[in-house]
Amino acid sequence: MADKLATLGFRSFLSHQFLKRSVAAVSCRYANTLSNETVEKHRTSTLAHDKEQKEEKKISAPAPPGLKHVHPEFLPNPTFYRRDRIKEKLERQDMYRRRAVCPIPEFYVGSIMAVTLADPYASGKTNRFVGICIQRASYGLRANFTLRNVVDNQGLEIRYDMYSPLIQKVEVLRLEKRLDDELFYLRDAPAEFSTVPFNLEAVSHPPGAPVPVNTTKVKLGPRPWHERWERRNLRGVQDLGLPEKFYEKAKKVAKPWEEYDLMLKYRTSINPQETDEVMDEVAEGFREIERKRRREKLEKS
């Protein structure tokens, strides 16, 4: 009995400490905001005088299965204290509105893209940059991607906010994927691996065809590097040729159990049911954009 109590007491102490720490970490940054649970409780309460009136929007057809990989930025941020159902919905509506004006084609990390940006100081008032997409990050209206190129032996990277009103045109010149999710190792590779000519002509991708995977294995330059790439499980890189002690250390700091950590997966991703709900809405939003475009075309003709 005493043992049981001790274990219980110990556990409650642990959870109390954990709660204190996590609440402190959240409340420093979000001290002036209400927690999502509180807001949600008010919205669904029967006593609230301004009770939310839910509109059941009709979804004519479910989303195609791969849509969440094509447009990952429509999924909400999985960090729990950044969630807000209404905010996410409003952001998605703004995203459809922006996409109706400036279409953003399908692209992945590794695709070669060109972005035309409004630039008040440039001749012609626009600035076009071509490069290979090395990163795709963030959620909702803040979603962004980074293009990298080498111009006159000078490595250059530009991060673009996808829904920025300054962007005038986004072109995908080569639609392809790479073996890794982020290509930051190109910074440590010779220039030829990230050089893209500015006058590269677009190759159209037949709709419905699978996206090709570019299996180029990059040969990195000599150390020092920006990061310890031997610790990153990179697939698109040739053998790094390091002494054995580097790999031993990498093995020591690796966390191979994380892929079996169900709670970690739960905390860092949106659950399948919610993903489906969001993606059905996104598919409907895209159909609405298409309908609007057709109507405008008809009116013009």
Next chain:
Amino acid sequence: MAALMRSRLPSLLPSLPLSQNFSTTNSLQHIIKLTRLRVVDNSMLGNQSVVAGKPPRCIHVYNKTGVGRVGDKVLVAIMGQKKRAFIVGVKQRARPNKPRFDSNNIVLVEDNGAPTGTRIRVPVPSDMRAMEGDVTKILALATKFA
């Protein structure tokens, strides 16, 4: 000296070599005093420093923060001389729509503000065209804007 210190302080300095006693994490890539820079104009002095393998060092940043940004003036030590220069590209994380360079680029200028070289060989950030003052003199040498 190091050997002497090690014999006196055996507990503080373990058997590791001295170079492994401090952390070498990735820095903020700030341009501060003693940062190595890269000359990107075609001036004689810049070419000499490239050939000799002795890149210039920042020895002063002419602003209040002490951290050099695009368009700031710096004092550099290059080939045994003191020269003034303008920063035209930084390695640091940039804001959206602004370029981030793989090297910290500078363009040398004389004390009267006139550029030493006649051409800049790499792209220059486009938003530099909004700047005012002596920086505008070096923008005339730029061949490309990014």
